[in-house]
Amino acid sequence: MKYIRESMGNDLRPVRGTRDILDEEILRFERILDATRRVSALYGFEPLSTPILEFTEVFKRTLGDASDIVTKEMYTFDDRGGESLTLRPEFTAGVARAFISNGLAQRAPIKLYSHGPLFRYERPQKGRYRQFHQINIEILGTAEPGADVEAITVGAHILDTLGILGKTKLEINSLGDSASRDAYRAALVKYFSGFKNDLSAESKIRLEKNPLRILDSKDPSDKKIVADAPALGEHYSEDAKRFFDTVQEGLTASGVAYTVNPRIVRGLDYYCHTAFEFTTDLLGAQNAVLGGGRYDGLIEQMGGPKTPAVGFAAGIERLALLLDEGKNHARPIAIIPIGAAAEKKAYALARSLRDKKIRVELGFGGNAGKRMKRAAKRNTRAAVIFGDDELASKSYKIKQFDTGKEHTVPADMLAEALSDDTGS
RNA sequence: GUGGGCGUAGCUCAAUGGUAGAGCAUUCGGUUGUGGUCCGAAAGGCUGCGGGUUCGAUCCCCGUCGUCCACCCCA
Numbered sequence A: 001m002k003y004i005r006e007s008m009g010n011d012l013r014p015v016r017g018t019r020d021i022l023d024e025e026i027l028r029f030e031r032i033l034d035a036t037r038r039v040s041a042l043y044g045f046e047p048l049s050t051p052i053l054e055f056t057e058v059f060k061r062t063l064g065d066a067s068d069i070v071t072k073e074m075y076t077f078d079d080r081g082g083e084s085l086t087l088r089p090e091f092t093a094g095v096a097r098a099f100i101s102n103g104l105a106q107r108a109p110i111k112l113y114s115h116g117p118l119f120r121y122e123r124p125q126k127g128r129y130r131q132f133h134q135i136n137i138e139i140l141g142t143a144e145p146g147a148d149v150e151a152i153t154v155g156a157h158i159l160d161t162l163g164i165l166g167k168t169k170l171e172i173n174s175l176g177d178s179a180s181r182d183a184y185r186a187a188l189v190k191y192f193s194g195f196k197n198d199l200s201a202e203s204k205i206r207l208e209k210n211p212l213r214i215l216d217s218k219d220p221s222d223k224k225i226v227a228d229a230p231a232l233g234e235h236y237s238e239d240a241k242r243f244f245d246t247v248q249e250g251l252t253a254s255g256v257a258y259t260v261n262p263r264i265v266r267g268l269d270y271y272c273h274t275a276f277e278f279t280t281d282l283l284g285a286q287n288a289v290l291g292g293g294r295y296d297g298l299i300e301q302m303g304g305p306k307t308p309a310v311g312f313a314a315g316i317e318r319l320a321l322l323l324d325e326g327k328n329h330a331r332p333i334a335i336i337p338i339g340a341a342a343e344k345k346a347y348a349l350a351r352s353l354r355d356k357k358i359r360v361e362l363g364f365g366g367n368a369g370k371r372m373k374r375a376a377k378r379n380t381r382a383a384v385i386f387g388d389d390e391l392a393s394k395s396y397k398i399k400q401f402d403t404g405k406e407h408t409v410p411a412d413m414l415a416e417a418l419s420d421d422t423g424s
Numbered sequence B: 001g002u003g004g005g006c007g008u009a010g011c012u013c014a015a016u017g018g019u020a021g022a023g024c025a026u027u028c029g030g031u032u033g034u035g036g037u038c039c040g041a042a043a044g045g046c047u048g049c050g051g052g053u054u055c056g057a058u059c060c061c062c063g064u065c066g067u068c069c070a071c072c073c074c075a
Helices: A002-012 A023-042 A056-063 A068-073 A092-101 A145-161 A177-192 A203-210 A211-216 A220-227 A238-253 A316-322 A338-353 A368-377 A388-392 A409-420
Strands: A053-055 A075-078 A084-087 A110-119 A131-140 A167-175 A271-277 A288-294 A310-317 A334-335 A361-363 A382-386 A395-400 A408-411
Touching: A002 A211, A023 A068, A023 A110, A023 A131, A023 A145, A023 A316, A023 A334, A053 A092, A056 A068, A056 A084, A056 A092, A075 A361, A092 A110, A092 A131, A092 A310, A131 A145, A131 A316, A145 A167, A145 A238, A145 A271, A145 A288, A145 A310, A167 A238, A177 A203, A177 A211, A203 A211, A238 A271, A271 A310, A288 A316, A310 A316, A334 A338, A338 A361, A338 A382, A338 A388, A338 A409, A361 A388, A382 A388, A382 A409, A395 A409, A408 A409
Parallel strands: A334 A361, A334 A382
Antiparallel strands: A053 A084, A075 A084, A110 A131, A131 A310, A167 A271, A271 A288, A288 A310, A382 A395, A395 A408
16 A cells, blocks of 8 residues: 555546445445346336447537537547547437437337446536446337336336335426427527526526526526516427326326426427426435436437437436445355365355355355454354364254354255345 | 535544544454454554745645535536
């Protein structure tokens, strides 16, 4: 340690906004991925893994040159061949690209789930890192409101399986179809322009770049102005209204509780109709845990066939922060051989127990006392103790750590005696 | 990118303008066929880094890096 510090200085630190994930946290990650895999399979989702690197153009074209992500948050660099590449800052663009590249339109509608690391150059904060991880769900190739219902439902189901649905609330909104959106945007710009001098500095910029986002401003004086702003609902077309109604009916029929919040908006142009967020008040300012919406225009915008789609992403770090303690560790048993003959036999015993799906800690070296100590530290539930006596009588001594009780079982009953225990 | 709090042992934190201490954790011993408790001991620190003030800085000042919180943006 000392040597390393002297020779390497600060270079041993992980890069700002990145970190090693270990112990309790990585087990939580595993639980989240496990639940996502199991639940999404129930809905017919197939796994998809796309590259972490894409041509920069993939993100520029989908997110828009002016978006914050593109202008100041992407890790973009030229590779040795002079190509401009970018570490993916989000999933949807890469999934859409893969949809086109692989001709998945042939299989539409198709349901895909992905997970993995994403990168954004942002100031790190609670539940927010420069390398972060998401699970991602997309349903591509159907314009039916039922797909929106299913996307939201599978999200709720995953949260429920993780035991954290109750810590969140679901808010939904409709942005209307593109005609409704454009009309609404114009109405908003007109309205807010009348208050230009009273808006916060950020919102003045939003007025130019992204007027919908003013609705979501946290600035107190903005909020007052927003309160009387024209409502999105007034600008829905008949179709848009019917679509939103159908989604709500579907959610109710699916037993998914929600509230309509007109302030839920998406900044990017290709979003339309449904927008939704599962939020929590347990994570400070990073209140969005899972969010998504419909993006009918995206794939066509990328140069693919006209393909309506809906999807969401959920931040694994944020989900992990909400997860309850415990249930992460399955408790193994320890094998404690005493004497040379027993020690030699321990390897085969460990293997045969592991073949029977019993988790085994095979301590290394030391006398019985030392091995017992180590076993206790490994959170084992029981120890299998055997020496010359037990070998002679073809038996094993089992010690239950929780009760401290010991009993001896014949060799051929060992696995059975151990698998009776809970917690494996 | 903007604003604020904080950087002392692996972790959580003390301390004083005179070059640092506790608890937990770690290792060893008390116990070579029995853990968790208990007792004893050891190890672990350029007090983030650089500069300044000072006879002397962990403390005061400046810078820097890191971290945390908020804004921005988002999951």
